Structure formats: C-alpha cells, structure tokens
Amino acid sequence: MPEIRHLLSLNDLSVSEIEAIARRGVSVSRDPGVCGRPLSDRIVGVYFRATSTRTRTSFTTAAMRLGAQVVSYGPADLQLNTGETVEDTARVLSGMLDGLVARTVGPFHELRALADQPRMAVVNAMNSDEHPTQALADLTTLLSRFGGLEGLSLLYAGEGNNTAVALARSLPLFRGVRLELRTPPGHGLDPVVLAESLALAERHGSTVVERHDMEELPGHVDAVYTTRWQTTGTTKADPTWRDLFVPFTVDSALMDRWPAALFLHDLPAHRGDEVTARVLDGPSSIAFEQAQNKFNSAVAVLEWCLA
Incomplete structure (x- = not known):
C-alpha cells in the first residue's frame, strides 16, 4: 500500500514541501489536465463540523477530479455526537477510508487523534488553531x-x-x-x-x-x-x-x-x-x-x- 502523509499543521512540513505543494497548485491552475486520475482506487471522507463553502467544495471536487470516490459527513452524522471517542472513530474510519479531510473547529488534539493510525491520511481543513490549507x-x-x-x-x-x-x-x-x-x-x-x-x-x-x-x-x-x-x-x-x-x-x-x-x-x-x-x-x-x-x-x- 502506498505511503500516506498527514497535513495537520504547517509546522509539520518542511520549507521544500510547502513550496512544492504551492508550486503544484500553480501548475494545476494553469493546466488542470496535468492532474490525471491518480486516486481512482481511493475513497476520501469529507467531514465538516462547521460551515464551509470554499474548502469543502474544493476538496470534494479535487478528490473527484483526481478519480477518488467521496463520502461526505455533516456535523451530526458521526457517532462522535453520541459519545464515541475520537480514537475509536479513527480506528473505524481508517479501515474504510484512504483519506479524511476534516474541519473540526476544536483544538489540535482531535486531529492528532484522528491521525494516530497508519492507514488513513488526515487533512486539517481548519480547526480553532490553524487553517493550513x-x-x-x-x-x-x-x-x-x-x-x-x-x-x-x-x-x-x-x-x-x-x-x-x-x-x-x-x-x-x-x-x-x-x-x-x-x-x-x-x-x-x-x-x-x-x-x-x-x-x-x-x-x-x-x-x-x-x-x-x-x-x-x-x-x-x-x-x-x-x-x-x-x-x-x-x-x-x-x-x-x-x-x-x-x-x-x-x-x-x-x-x-x-x-x-x-x-x-x-x-x-x-x-x-x-x-x-x-x-x-x-x-x-x-x-x-x-x-x-x-x-x-x-x-x-x-x-x-x-x-
């Protein structure tokens, strides 16, 4: 299985990684056809606990353009609302999803807990501390x-x-x-x-x-x-x-x-x-x-x- 990488905070990335992602974004803006469909065998979850127009739409459409299937969760859809722990949720989701784009609003510990597994990439789509994307x-x-x-x-x-x-x-x-x-x-x-x-x-x-x-x-x-x-x-x-x-x-x-x-x-x-x-x-x-x-x-x- 290919290696996955989390994007939780810019503090976790090197200068070269940040610049490479930004320059890749420029390449996509100039020619969307450079993308191909490298995620055609992947499933990406999009979980937003707060309102979003740009970030939610951009990651949903980006995943689809790259060939991935998308599962979308609203703020009341997961059993986190009934008391299930973040750790248990991460164990379950990581057995079914290849990636999770999450807007949690709360502090970093929840995102870190979601990322504390080796199978599902987690992207911070904004929390109370930082908006890296x-x-x-x-x-x-x-x-x-x-x-x-x-x-x-x-x-x-x-x-x-x-x-x-x-x-x-x-x-x-x-x-x-x-x-x-x-x-x-x-x-x-x-x-x-x-x-x-x-x-x-x-x-x-x-x-x-x-x-x-x-x-x-x-x-x-x-x-x-x-x-x-x-x-x-x-x-x-x-x-x-x-x-x-x-x-x-x-x-x-x-x-x-x-x-x-x-x-x-x-x-x-x-x-x-x-x-x-x-x-x-x-x-x-x-x-x-x-x-x-x-x-x-x-x-x-x-x-x-x-x-």
Whole structure:
C-alpha cells in the first residue's frame, strides 16, 4: 500500500514541501489536465463540523477530479455526537477510508487523534488553531502572481485568527519576506505562535512584525490581506469588540497608499466591515482568484497526501 502523509499543521512540513505543494497548485491552475486520475482506487471522507463553502467544495471536487470516490459527513452524522471517542472513530474510519479531510473547529488534539493510525491520511481543513490549507492556497496565489515568494511584503489587517496563524507559519520561511500583522488590541496572534513566527523569521532571513494599531505603516507593500472579523465557529465575549476592529477596515484610502498592491481575502467577506465593497470588487482585488486556488491547492494537497 502506498505511503500516506498527514497535513495537520504547517509546522509539520518542511520549507521544500510547502513550496512544492504551492508550486503544484500553480501548475494545476494553469493546466488542470496535468492532474490525471491518480486516486481512482481511493475513497476520501469529507467531514465538516462547521460551515464551509470554499474548502469543502474544493476538496470534494479535487478528490473527484483526481478519480477518488467521496463520502461526505455533516456535523451530526458521526457517532462522535453520541459519545464515541475520537480514537475509536479513527480506528473505524481508517479501515474504510484512504483519506479524511476534516474541519473540526476544536483544538489540535482531535486531529492528532484522528491521525494516530497508519492507514488513513488526515487533512486539517481548519480547526480553532490553524487553517493550513488556506495558507497553501494563499501561497499558490502569491506564487502565481509574483513568480516567487522571496522578498515579498504583505500587510495583514484584522484578527489574529487561524488564517493569520497559518500565514505566520508559512510566509517567514521564505527569505526576505516581510509579514506585517496589524491586529486589534486583545485580538492578536497567540503569544506562543508569534514567538514561533519570530524564530522562523530569524532562522530564514525574513521579518515578522505585529502591532495593534494602523499607524506608521510600511512604505512598500506588495499585498494587503484581511479576513472576516467573526471567524467561523467563534464568538467574542466583549459586546463592544467592533469598536476595536473599525480602524482595521481595508478601504480605498488604505489601498491608495500602495497603488500597485494586490488585495487578498480568504472569504466569506462582509462588505462594510473588514473591507469595503469598492476594494473587494475593485481592480486590485484577487480574492476570487484566491478562492479558485483553494481547488488548485486542494488537488496538490491530496496528491501529496495520497498519490
């Protein structure tokens, strides 16, 4: 039986593996016919405990395009809801499935438990800690547009959520990159994650900065990135939290600072909150190209895990 590989966190992958997956995504975006049907004898489960448009559709269609059969599970479909342990569920599913793409929303231990078996590849399609496949789609998009990742400057404005974590664990791996995170007070990156990211930057010759205001912005930016303020599956205890987020809205005045900069958003977007309609629907926005790259990078991920 061919070797399987899990994709749970970007921390588990080497720089060369991350770049290879992203570059494969670029190849698929330019010629979908390069894929073939290498998974024609495989069965892939798609298990989502939270809402999803792009990630669920991209992995389902990618698996089917690669020739796999797909079993889809909703949030109430597995006996986990009746008290079966994750470990027992993993033993059962790994005897029937070749791969499982899972959005658990909860912390990593559940994904690690699902992956603690040798027969079924597990892909983290987002949990509360990290959204690694989003970062791979983002890297695919940046590679497609800029031809390389080294030396890029990206400004991220918004919550230090799982998408921001994935960016902080991927972009600093490439020399000369500058990742500037501007997060509202009290809603920044987890300090442990920030420390990891700063260490990666030091090791690889890149720069990571986090500030909790929108003052003294960098003079040059290649891309501006934001995400929705209310991350899927989460709530905020502070009833006045929106007041802290308003200064971080990406509007035309912000984008006009860097006329050549591209705008990215992992979607879904709330026009008028984290981004204005004029920016999201404007000429600098590649958010919907980025969404298409969820499919292209999903093909690359499934090939890497299973082919």
